[in-house]
Every structure is written in C-alpha cells, then in structure tokens.
Amino acid sequence: MPSERLSPELVDLPKGWVPALTRGLRCRCPRCGEAGLFRAWLKPVERCPHCRQDWSVQQADDFPAYIGIFVVGHLLAPVVIAMISGGISAWLTLAIILPVAIVMLLAMLQPTKGAVIGFLWWHGIGAFRQERRAQTPEDAE
Numbered sequence: 001m002p003s004e005r006l007s008p009e010l011v012d013l014p015k016g017w018v019p020a021l022t023r024g025l026r027c028r029c030p031r032c033g034e035a036g037l038f039r040a041w042l043k044p045v046e047r048c049p050h051c052r053q054d055w056s057v058q059q060a061d062d063f064p065a066y067i068g069i070f071v072v073g074h075l076l077a078p079v080v081i082a083m084i085s086g087g088i089s090a091w092l093t094l095a096i097i098l099p100v101a102i103v104m105l106l107a108m109l110q111p112t113k114g115a116v117i118g119f120l121w122w123h124g125i126g127a128f129r130q131e132r133r134a135q136t137p138e139d140a141e
C-alpha cells in the first residue's frame with residue numbers, strides 16, 4: 001500500500017474548519033470524510049485507509065477530556081442545583097449525578113477527540129500541514 005497521501009485534487013477536502021470539525025465529530029477522517037478516524041476507542045488510525053492522511057502525528061492530548069468536563073459540568077450544574085433546592089439530599093443527588101456524569105463523559109470523549117483532531121488538522125497545528133481545496137467558480141458565489 002502506498003504511504004503517500006492522496007493529492008488534494010483526488011480528495012473531497014472540507015470547505016472550512018466547521019466541516020472538518022464535523023467530520024471528526026462523526027468519527028470520520030476530517031480530510032476526506034470517507035473512512036473511520038479511530039481504530040480503537042481513543043486511538044486514531046495510523047493512516048486513513050482512503051486518503052492516506054497520517055493521523056499518528058495528532059496531538060489532541062488531554063484537550064478532549066477538558067472539553068468534556070467543561071460541557072458535562074455546565075449541563076449538570078443546573079440539575080444538581082434544582083435537585084438540592086428541591087429537597088433531595090446531597091448524598092442521593094451525588095448517587096444519581098455521578099454515574100450520569102461518567103456516562104456522559106465517556107459517551108462524548110471519542111467524538112470530541114475526533115473534532116479536536118479535525119480542528120488541529122484544518123489549522124495545521126502541530127505536525128499537520130495545512131491544505132485547502134482548489135477554488136472553484138461555485139465557491140466564489
């Protein structure tokens with residue numbers, strides 16, 4: 001199998017950072033959108049089987065987890081306040097909220113990591129090289 005990635009003319013590159021991020025959010029390759037981005041839960045494929053983009057160089061690190069904690073915290077904080085002020089004991093609130101928070105975090109970790117990788121790739125951050133689709137007349141409209 002060739003190790004060089006497909007040239008941009010042969011790949012449906014995203015039009016902007018939002019489509020690149022959305023492809024990652026759907027756990028698809030941000031560059032081509034044709035193949036899966038992950039070979040295991042949080043392990044990206046070494047290379048995209050379709051466009052041959054090297055994903056082993058990604059450096060999402062802990063950022064997806066920080067985003068997850070931020071989002072889940074903001075979603076559940078009003079629920080905790082409502083439960084406590086509604087007369088439910090702190091221990092029962094903890095017993096209900098803790099498993100919910102863990103499930104929500106685990107569920108959003110892979111899509112969040114995909115989105116972060118898509119964002120990093122689009123902006124050429126770290127070892128990624130920035131590339132853009134050729135301008136066509138319909139893009140200029």
Ligand SMILES: [Zn+2]
Binds near residue numbers: 030035048053
């Ligand atoms: Zn690809």
